[in-house]
Amino acid sequence: MPSNSKLPSSRSARDGRRNAFVWCGVITCTLLTLAVIIAGIVIFVGYLVMHPRVPYVSVVNAQLDRIQIDHFNGFLEILVTITIRARNGNRLAHATFLHSNYTLSFEGEDIAQLVAPAFEVTKNSSVDFNYEVQSSPIPLGPEQADQVEAGFNKDLITFGLKGGARVRWKVGRLGPLEFSCHLDCRLHFHASNLSYVPSSCTSKAK
Structure with missing residues (x-):
């Protein structure tokens, strides 16, 4: 009978790649969120410093x-x-x-x-x-x-x-x-x- 010893390792490799994609997605979303927060802080600080007034x-x-x-x-x-x-x-x-x-x-x-x-x-x-x-x-x-x-x-x-x-x-x-x-x-x-x-x-x- 043919051996099934390679199946667990193949499944483990696929799971590993899936987990890597998930973590990449999480890291990307986190970086985007941080970028938006930092941009908001920069705009807010710039507004406080320059205090623009509508003509x-x-x-x-x-x-x-x-x-x-x-x-x-x-x-x-x-x-x-x-x-x-x-x-x-x-x-x-x-x-x-x-x-x-x-x-x-x-x-x-x-x-x-x-x-x-x-x-x-x-x-x-x-x-x-x-x-x-x-x-x-x-x-x-x-x-x-x-x-x-x-x-x-x-x-x-x-x-x-x-x-x-x-x-x-x-x-x-x-x-x-x-x-x-x-x-x-x-x-x-x-x-x-x-x-x-x-x-x-x-x-x-x-």
């Missing part, structure tokens, strides 16, 4: 230079100046603001687009843009005309401002970051002297 935009001033209503023809004309500030609070990184675009509206009607080309804000500084809007005659429906009259009676004229910009900056070895700044607020003015009523209008998280 933002905000309305810092405005002036209603003129508002005139033609009751006979039902038209409204305005001249308004809005100052929007782009702020970069990072001490170690410049920031680039892209696609700055804001829509100014009055009583639900879009009356102007406020745009700016791409620009850079150096580290820990800000840039102000003064947008002067002189509208064409704005047609008013009966309801809108009544709302304007009500605003004059209350000594309060309100505009809507909506839009934003894309901002890009690099935080050391953490790499480039990109973020959207959004504005959606209402600008109030006294009808009696056309002065601005300061209010919070910012994309900065509160």
Whole structure:
């Protein structure tokens, strides 16, 4: 009869190879886990050291230079100046603001687009843009005309401002970051002297 003395040794060899593969898999997973943990620690420490701040935009001033209503023809004309500030609070990184675009509206009607080309804000500084809007005659429906009259009676004229910009900056070895700044607020003015009523209008998280 043929001998079976080699079967146990063959089975043992296969078991040994299987165990080796298992241990290789365990070691590989352990190394990957350690790499992820170390990378997380490096990023966290880098964040604490550099303390990156998200740049933002905000309305810092405005002036209603003129508002005139033609009751006979039902038209409204305005001249308004809005100052929007782009702020970069990072001490170690410049920031680039892209696609700055804001829509100014009055009583639900879009009356102007406020745009700016791409620009850079150096580290820990800000840039102000003064947008002067002189509208064409704005047609008013009966309801809108009544709302304007009500605003004059209350000594309060309100505009809507909506839009934003894309901002890009690099935080050391953490790499480039990109973020959207959004504005959606209402600008109030006294009808009696056309002065601005300061209010919070910012994309900065509160």
